[in-house]
Amino acid sequence: MHATLSAPRRRTALHIAVLLSVVASLLSFHQTRASAHGTVVDPPTRNYGCATRWSGPDAPGMQEQDPMCHLAWHQSPDAMYNWNALYANNLGEDIEHVVPNGQICSAGRAEAGRYGPMDNPGPWRMTKVGSTFPVQVQDVARHGADYLKIYITKQGFDPATSTIGWNNLDFIKQTGRYPSQLDYRTEVNTSGYTGRHVVITVWKASHMDQKYFLCSDVDFG
Ligand SMILES: [Cu+2]
Incomplete structure (x- = not known):
């Protein structure tokens, strides 16, 4: 096939090949990013939920059915593509003073505010819980x-x-250590909650002082 192409056609074919390899490396870059770190998958966090329910900022139906995701996808698509990297490094243990009120769901506007939309109040989709x-x-x-x-x-x-500010939160529990594995689970026991609430999970990773701030919207019924 190559031998039959004229010189300009060969150049075009070469350009297309280069373009395709750039696209391929961008895609694998995204996949690499998406496979690092982690998040709370159940009940799903705000950005993990938006990333898994909707394919992108202009997904049909999102604006009507899931307006908080629509807003978040438009304000910061990277918050969805990088759903696994909602953390801040080297905060120390006094997180309730280091992370400002109103910025808890963005890890204190980490990564130059990439996750800022996660702090938006509004009718986020909820997961029903008991x-x-x-x-x-x-x-x-x-x-x-x-x-x-x-x-x-x-x-x-x-x-x-x-x-959400720290004084709007009940502290429920702190777990012990988990060895490195894919899933960490903990049972949460509550009483007296009804209707809409936000569950905030702070995950302190073990490889360094890296803390994830993971907000999940739930409905206690
Ligand atoms: Cu990580």
Whole structure:
């Protein structure tokens, strides 16, 4: 086939080949990014939910059916493509003073504010849960976990209309260490919650001081 191409055609074919390899490397770059780190997959975090339910900013039906995802996809598509990297490094243990109120779901506007839309109050899609439910972190990078800390927004606080501050949260539990593996699960036992709440999981990875701030919208019914 090549021998039959004229010189300009060969040049065009070469350009297409170069373009394809650039596209291929960009795709594999994205895949590499998507396979590192991790997040809470159940109940799904805001950006993991938006990334898995919708293919991109202009996915048909999203604006009507899932307006918070539509807004987030438009404000910061990278927050969805990099759903696995919602962390801040070297915060130390005094996170409740280091991460400002209103910025908890973006890890204190980490990565130059890439995850800022995760702090938006509004009618995020919820996962129905009972008073006892599991939280599952998927650690694709197998960093390990020094602990998971679980917080839930207080009864009477409305995350659909207000940004979340530390004083709006009940501290529920802190787990022990987990060895490096794909899934870390913890059972969360609550009482007295009804309706819309946000579950915030702080995952402290074990390979360095890397803390993930993972907000999942739930409906206690
Ligand atoms: Cu990582």
